[in-house]
Amino acid sequence: MFFSEAGARPRTWEASPSEHKKWVKVFKACDEDNKGYLSREDFKVAVVMLFGYKPTKIEADSVMSSVNPNTSGLSLEEFLSIVRKKKEVQLHRNEIRHIFTAFDRHYRGYLTLEDFKKAFRQVAPKLPEQTILEVFREVDQDSDDLVSFKDFEYAMNYGRNEA
Numbered sequence: 001m002f003f004s005e006a007g008a009r010p011r012t013w014e015a016s017p018s019e020h021k022k023w024v025k026v027f028k029a030c031d032e033d034n035k036g037y038l039s040r041e042d043f044k045v046a047v048v049m050l051f052g053y054k055p056t057k058i059e060a061d062s063v064m065s066s067v068n069p070n071t072s073g074l075s076l077e078e079f080l081s082i083v084r085k086k087k088e089v090q091l092h093r094n095e096i097r098h099i100f101t102a103f104d105r106h107y108r109g110y111l112t113l114e115d116f117k118k119a120f121r122q123v124a125p126k127l128p129e130q131t132i133l134e135v136f137r138e139v140d141q142d143s144d145d146l147v148s149f150k151d152f153e154y155a156m157n158y159g160r161n162e163a
Helices: 017-030 040-051 057-065 076-103 113-123 129-139 149-157
Strands: none
Touching: 017 040, 017 076, 040 057, 040 076, 076 113, 076 149, 113 129, 129 149
């Protein structure tokens, strides 16, 4: 796919020392009775504190099933690893949203072929129009001549986990 070949993979991201301290502080605040781990409910509260939403049952099940079976919950190291991954995904999605918004100059919530042509003319003026058309057709998953954010996000993430 064009976007993965063009290197649209996310950059490696590291938490700042202050952000890391915040995560540890949240872990400790949610670790009732100082057990040294987060229970399922503790984890949900921590996610609300850090990300502003309550995790779904599926997300909580997924996280808790990844916990070492010899422990009673999520250790600090496991929690920090999960938070780091969630933060990377959040930042990557925000970056994709920013790019989509830059293409969507009329704020319609979708992109047309003309939007693609204008954007590519600015960033790659010598790119053949046929290539722009091929990219547009590839990104337009449902072939309705409109690229939704969902289509665009899918294209930007295509091949992301292959390397």
